[in-house]
């Protein structure tokens with residue numbers, strides 16, 4: 503691979519002082535000061551509610567809490583925005599009760615129906631074990647894939663052995679998710695038993711969120727736990743509709759943990775706070791970039807989207823991926839970063855290829871000089887160095903989207919080095935949050951997943967949350983009982 507050096511391409515320079523001390527933003531100052539007054543559980547509760555995904559809301563509440571604390575009055579009406587948790591249910595609430603648990607067990611299967619990544623099954627275990635330990639009867643529900651009607655290859659049957667192994671009990675399996683046969687199996691469930699229902703998406707009514715279907719699902723159980731973070735952005739019968747017929751409807755531990763990190767840590771980060779956003783297109787990450795620009799000190803961009811930014815600046819991009827209709831947007835994002843005092847880092851050099859293929863010829867060139875007929879498929883060594891140095895200074899990092907076409911070994915270096923860098927930071931106490939989807943795959947490929955502070959089990963759901971959107975599966979849950987703090 504030939505290499506050419508390039509000057510670091512930093513659109514906005516890295517501030518010499520951290521924004522925690524230098525920021526003139528009132529919002530930012532609030533987030534730093536106000537959260538000091540909150541006990542950890544309150545921060546959790548605040549970050550947990552859908553409405554609290556709005557940092558401004560969080561700050562207002564934090565400030566209200568501070569003044570109430572100062573006045574000596576009990577704090578009411580604040581934690582009521584939070585959602586009730588499965589951890590709030592114990593003994594009498596659960597013993598012998600039929601609990602409908604919606605998990606996201608949408609795991610990848612190979613052509614022989616073997617599970618190729620069991621992360622989502624493992625992530626669902628703590629909530630199920632908790633319920634079992636209190637003698638509840640767990641009716642477990644999930645979707646798998648996007649079937650159109652009953653489709654055997656999307657059956658949940660292949661998950662039973664792994665689920666049984668992880669739970670340490672034999673999980674029963676129903677061939678349907680509603681109907682008399684399922685009801686019989688539910689009636690035969692012992693306390694502490696688990697019944698896995700068949701793919702809930704075998705019914706089109708699931709995705710249409712039809713009340714009659716939701717009612718049938720609900721009729722199987724006494725109460726509802728939603729632990730399906732990966733599907734919380736879908737208003738479906740088993741994630742949203744069912745809550746209208748089952749009380750209480752509470753959050754599972756996984757859902758709670760995801761929100762703690764993706765809302766809590768991002769709303770009230772230890773600073774400097776950096777975000778790394780990559781992936782193929784600007785269009786799929788606009789919301790995330792705009793939302794993160796309100797919060798971060800450093801924004802690092804990589805992946806296919808960078809070429810739209812380069813073209814917007816008048817660089818030659820060869821045949822790299824460019825979204826022509828997003829050039830103005832790229833320009834305005836650069837301006838926004840500048841106005842906000844965010845250090846926006848784009849790669850200074852790129853690895854280019856003569857075709858989109860694993861065996862393409864490749865070379866490193868300055869980002870501003872991609873020849874015709876060549877396309878950028880990874881960030882180059884100088885960029886890796888600059889990004890790594892910027893990451894040295896951070897206390898919180900969130901990463902969403904690969905730096906290059908990491909599926910091809912030749913163009914996986916940028917993504918892999920960034921993954922290793924984050925693992926190193928994490929082991930030094932930096933909060934590292936991996937935002938789902940391909941970035942998770944990359945972190946796992948490098949073997950550093952266990953070192954990260956949090957790896958999200960939700961692709962689309964984590965993106966929507968980072969964009970500041972409310973998740974219907976969360977909003978529908980019961981509010982927590984107000985607590986005095």
Ligand SMILES: Nc1ncnc2c1ncn2[C@@H]1O[C@H](COP(=O)(O)OP(=O)(O)OP(=O)(O)O)[C@@H](O)[C@H]1O
Nearest residue numbers: 781782805806878879902903906907938939940941
């Ligand atoms: N320079 C590039 N040119 C073309 N495709 C790229 C480039 N860099 C990365 N990609 C591709 O982007 C894809 C991931 O982009 P996408 O926008 O779907 O991210 P994502 O899946 O949402 O990320 P995440 O799942 O981590 O949130 C990968 O398949 C990768 O090959």
Ligand SMILES: O=C(O)[C@H](O)COP(=O)(O)O
Nearest residue numbers: 606608648732733961962
């Ligand atoms: O894999 C996911 O992102 C979730 O399981 C949601 O799946 P969906 O995009 O098919 O709704």
